Amino acid sequence: MSFGTFKKSAISEDITARLLTMIKEGELKPGAKLPPERELAEIMQVSRPSLREALRALSIMNIIEIRQGDGTYVTSLEPELLVEHLDFIFSLSDNTIVELFKARRIVEVGLAAMAAEQITDEEITKLEICLAHAIENVDNHTAFLQADVELHEAIIDAARNPFLKRFMASIYHLGRASRSRTVEIPGVVNQVVEDHQTIVAAMKARDPEKARQAMLQHLNNVETRLLQLAKEDQELASK
Numbered sequence: 001m002s003f004g005t006f007k008k009s010a011i012s013e014d015i016t017a018r019l020l021t022m023i024k025e026g027e028l029k030p031g032a033k034l035p036p037e038r039e040l041a042e043i044m045q046v047s048r049p050s051l052r053e054a055l056r057a058l059s060i061m062n063i064i065e066i067r068q069g070d071g072t073y074v075t076s077l078e079p080e081l082l083v084e085h086l087d088f089i090f091s092l093s094d095n096t097i098v099e100l101f102k103a104r105r106i107v108e109v110g111l112a113a114m115a116a117e118q119i120t121d122e123e124i125t126k127l128e129i130c131l132a133h134a135i136e137n138v139d140n141h142t143a144f145l146q147a148d149v150e151l152h153e154a155i156i157d158a159a160r161n162p163f164l165k166r167f168m169a170s171i172y173h174l175g176r177a178s179r180s181r182t183v184e185i186p187g188v189v190n191q192v193v194e195d196h197q198t199i200v201a202a203m204k205a206r207d208p209e210k211a212r213q214a215m216l217q218h219l220n221n222v223e224t225r226l227l228q229l230a231k232e233d234q235e236l237a238s239k
Contacts, residue, residue, distance in 0.1 A: 015046055015054035023063065023074060034064070034072040078169075097181060101223045103171055107164065108152070109216045112199065115158035116211035119203050123158045127151055127200045135193055141183050148179060151196060155203070155215075185225045195221055 022028045034040055037055075041048045055072060058064040065073050130151035137143035149172065156168050182188055195218035202210035 012050045012053035012057065015044065015051055016057050018044075019054065019058060020063070023077070028074050030074055030077045032074045034074070036071065098223060098226050100171065101219055101226065105216065105219045105223075107168060107171070108156075108219065109212050111156055111159040111161070111164060111168070112202075112215035113208040113212040114161065115155045116203050116206050116208045118160060119158040119206065123154060124200075124204055126154045127203055130154060131193075131196050131200050134196065138189050138193065141180075141189075144189060145179050145183060148192060148196075151200075155199070158203075182222055182226060185229050188222065188225050191221050191225070192218070 019028070028034075035043060037048060037051060041051045044051065055064060055066065059066050062075055063077070065075050067073065130147050134144055134147035134151070137147060153172065156165055156172075159165070195214070199211065199214040199218060202214045
């Protein structure tokens with residue numbers, strides 16, 4: 001394994017980029033242990049302060065884990081772990097949440113159609129339970145959000161595509177942050193309940209096209225609310 005060498009003046013960003021490349025190319029796999037700091041600095045021919053700064057940055061991103069007294073390891077690199085700190089982004093910009101919905105619209109609409117083709121009676125019952133919980137908790141945002149997430153995750157499970165499920169895991173982790181903002185928009189909770197009722201009906205009918213259209217309409221509805229909120233915020237800020 002070659003960590004490469006740098007000029008002594010190499011900055012931490014160069015070291016970070018090299019380590020990230022090694023991880024992406026599979027030279028450093030999940031769970032791999034890095035050489036001790038002193039040894040790694042000698043191998044890469046960089047200063048220990050620069051290396052330490054690079055490792056600290058990777059640790060913040062949950063790409064590596066620094067275990068006191070044990071060493072430095074590449075983490076499991078699970079999507080949920082890597083996006084853990086991105087919730088902060090959604091507190092800064094409603095436009096970021098809109099971009100998230102665009103990503104969901106591309107993938108989740110297709111997943112809904114796939115799910116409708118092969119969903120089981122047991123899975124339909126689970127959707128109905130999630131819907132009932134949401135209706136019961138329209139005034140309890142925490143419980144409502146949990147029911148919302150569980151319904152969408154149940155549809156993803158019913159699609160039976162491990163690759164897309166893993167992909168959606170990252171989006172849905174971020175989605176928990178965005179939902180905490182969207183649920184505060186007037187009228188969104190009732191709209192979500194109505195949309196979910198339509199989606200569940202399409203699933204019960206096992207109609208892929210109706211499921212596709214219902215999910216698309218649902219995401220479009222919420223995105224429209226978000227765009228309205230962003231516009232209102234801009235207008236207030238300009239006054």
